Amino acid sequence: MLEVKEVQKRYGTFELECSLTILDGQITGLIGQNGAGKSTLFKAILDLITLDSGSIQIFGKEHHELSGKEKEKLGVVLSDSGFSAYLTVRDIIAILKNMYSNFDLSYFQKQMQRFQLPYDQKIKEFSTGMKAKLKVLIALSHHAKLLILDEPTAGLDVIARDEILDLLxxxxxxxxxxxxxxxSHIAEDLESLCDDLYMIHEGKMIFHEDTDVLLSDYAILKMSEEQFKKLDTQYILKACKEAYSYACLTNQKQYYMENEPGITIEKGTIDAVITMMIRGYSL
Incomplete structure (x- = not known):
């Protein structure tokens, strides 16, 4: 479906350098701090910026060679793009009918009713949650085969986020x-939605794992300095010195449960993995 291979793009002192693959029928999450390169990667995939090197294939073709018909199979939400704030939803429907041969008016109207969005109110008068729901709905309205969604739940309350995730x-x-x-920078959203996760930091992919594996096999080990000195480190990915102890990230929780009964073992979460992968050091 999508393959990003050894892509590089430099902006001043920032350099994007990454690869990723998304399979058919798969939901892949991209996590990382603000400024890590998420939006730059999305723009590269959509051919909105020119690559310095590397390649991106969508539907088995180079991304810059997609036909108009093939581009209709993409559904996109970018944080800094959208329709004019002075349009109404009725105006947008007329545009979508002309843009997409597969625009599904019945589906669009059904979801409009589901989210109680007004047809004749200008977009500038919508709340943040209403705008977010509309942007995602537009991306889904033409039966897209590949959805590229950059922070679609940013700035929303829990209820609005859940509604968008349910829609997806x-x-x-x-x-x-x-x-x-x-x-998304909201870990809970990705834990409950994604099949696998990539982590990007300072423009580079530093982590990739199936979500189920992360939640079941990863753990944070907490221990004293004395315990740390004696620790079997063959399955330790990162370590971090804390005020009065050490923390270690492992992808073999069961091994340490069976062989290190004296240390504290905490469940691995996306937030915990992000923190350890960025703050920790390799042994």
């Missing part, structure tokens, strides 16, 4: 061969 889950059930690449 329903869409994947109906479009079982579709794929999603979604970024």
């Amino acid at each position: 889950r329903d869409y994947m059930e109906d479009e079982n061969d579709a794929s999603i690449l979604i970024s």
Whole structure:
């Protein structure tokens, strides 16, 4: 569905250098701090910026060679793009009908009713949550096969985020061969939605794992300095010195549960993994 291979793009002192693969029917999450390179990667995938090197393939073709028909199979939400704030939803429907041969008016109207969005109110008068729901709905309205969603739940309350995530889950059930690449700084959203996760830091991919494996096999080990000195470190990914102890990230929780009964073992979460991968050091 999507393959990003050894892509490089330099902006001054910042350099994007990464690879990733998204399979058919898969939801892939991209996590990282603000400024890590998430939005730059999304723009590279969408051919909005020129690559310095590397290649990006979508639907088996170079991304800059997609036909107009093939581009219709993309559904996109970018944080800094959208329709004019002076348009109404009725105006946008007329535009979508002309833009997409597969625009599904019935589906669009059904979701408009689901989210109680007004047809004749200008977008500038929408709340943040209403705007976010509309942007995602537009991306889904033409049966896109690949969704590129950059922080679609940013700035939303818990209820609004859940509504958007439910919309994405329903869409994947109906479009079982579709794929999603979604970024978010809210770990809970990705834990409950994504099949696998990539982590980007300072423009480079530093981590990739299946979400189920991360949640079941990863753990944070907490111990004293004396325990740390004696620790079997063959399955330690990162270590971090804390005020009065040490913390270690492992992807073999069961091993340490069975062989290190004296240390504290905490469940691995996306937030914990992010913190350890960025702050920790390799042994």
